[in-house]
Amino acid sequence: MGWYTNVIRSLGHRQWFAVAGRNLVPIDRWLQRKTNGRITILGRSALPTLLLTTRGRKSGLPRTVPLIYAPDGDGFVVTASNWGQEHHPAWSANLLASSEATISLEGGRDVPVRAALAEGAERDRVWPLVTKVWPAYDTYVERSGRAIRVFVLTPTG
Template sequence: MGWYTNVIRLLGHQSWFAAAGRRVMPVDCWLLKRSGGRINILGRHQLPTLLLTTTGRKSGQQRTSPLLYAQDGDSFVVTASNWGQQHHPAWSANLLAHDEAVVVLPGGQTVPVRAELVAGEERDRLWQLVTKMYPAYDTYVERSGRDIRVFLLTPS
């Protein structure tokens, strides 16, 4: 990883960075959609980011969220960190209600996936993958005071 990526990884531990990230997420999502997943608010991809589209558990509407991810074989690992807030993000509740979703990868490839909330030793193993890529997730656990959901998104 380059110096710019390392700076972003360090800034991730700062609460002001998380607060700013929450505010710019709609712009980030817009940029990722328009660029085919190649550009986000920080410029060309510094950390692996996908667009996850879920079905709203109440509305039935399609909802898209940009998320960092780690690769696990053919599958993608995402965390419901919600920038370290005390509540889970809506997209994670949507996946619990409807486990079928779609991801758009950097470069624009669209992949239908089935989501699985992981627990136990498998969660621990996958947590290591995502925190190696973005160490601030450990800070988000401390800040949120909750167990952060970890999902494995497997191509369907």
């Protein structure tokens, strides 16, 4: 891991960084789509990121969000941290309503996945995977005052 990644991971604990990150999500989503995931708002390859597309539970429309992930065998682990806000992000409720989703990885590769909410021993197993990639998730738990949802995404295709 390079110095740039270490700086970004350190800044992740700061409240102002979370606010800035939240506001930059639309730009990051656009940038990742235009570059087939090669470039993100944080720079190229600073952290493993993917684009998660869910189906809106109310609208039925596709909803895409950029997320940091941790690899887990053939699968992926993502958190619904919402940058440490008090409420869960909408995409996590979409996954609870329908576990079918698609992820876009670097290179523009789209992968259909099935999402499972990690609970109990499974959550205990995968939480260290995501905090190793983004240690600020522990700070987000403290800041939000809620149990952050964690999902394991398993390829179905």
